[in-house]
Amino acid sequence: xxxxxxxxxxxxxxxxxxxxxxxxxxxxxxxxxxxxxxxxxxxxxxxxxxxxxxxxxxxxxxxxxxxxxxxxxxxxxxxxxxxxxxxxxxxxxxxxxxxxxxxxxxxxxxxxxxxxxxxxxxxxxxxxxxxxxxxxxxxxxxxxxxxxxxxxxxxxxxxxxxxxxxxxx
Numbered sequence: 757x758x759x760x761x762x763x764x765x766x767x768x769x770x771x772x773x774x775x776x777x778x779x780x781x782x783x784x785x786x787x788x789x790x791x792x793x794x795x796x797x798x799x800x801x802x803x804x805x806x807x808x809x810x811x812x813x814x815x816x817x818x819x820x821x822x823x824x825x826x827x828x829x830x831x832x833x834x835x836x837x838x839x840x841x842x843x844x845x846x847x848x849x850x851x852x853x854x855x856x857x858x859x860x861x862x863x864x865x866x867x868x869x870x871x872x873x874x875x876x877x878x879x880x881x882x883x884x885x886x887x888x889x890x891x892x893x894x895x896x897x898x899x900x901x902x903x904x905x906x907x908x909x910x911x912x913x914x915x916x917x918x919x920x921x922x923x924x925x
Contacts, residue, residue, distance in 0.1 A: 790862045795848060
């Protein structure tokens with residue numbers, strides 16, 4: 757994968773009018789290389805890792821990204837993690853600055869793995885991502901997840917694909 761590129765995010769099937777049906781082709785077992793890749797960083801509130809205001813935060817950020825014409829649906833990636841049981845951190849890949857949002861640049865190497873299942877399986881997936889890094893002879897740093905569809909669309913499509921990303925030390 758070229759620097760700052762993500763696998764193609766196929767947007768061709770969208771029967772919900774919300775999230776496109778995720779096509780995992782090209783996403784599993786990838787090595788992503790980021791060098792000063794621009795992202796919008798946002799946070800959500802949680803109780804026991806259950807997000808409380810995710811819909812509001814995502815709508816705000818997506819609205820600002822659209823207004824700035826900074827998104828690229830074919831390269832869509834939102835990396836999420838829970839630094840604590842009360843906070844979620846979300847990084848939205850963009851192609852240019854977005855006004856009224858916190859911008860950061862991400863550099864690093866990441867390995868990917870596609871999972872299928874409910875949000876409650878994330879704890880086990882987290883461990884699998886750490887093990888994947890070690891299998892490659894590297895130490896894991898942060899583990900992130902890309903939730904490819906919202907809960908309503910996952911139900912409509914009958915699948916909840918999630919991409920794990922482990923940052924390598």
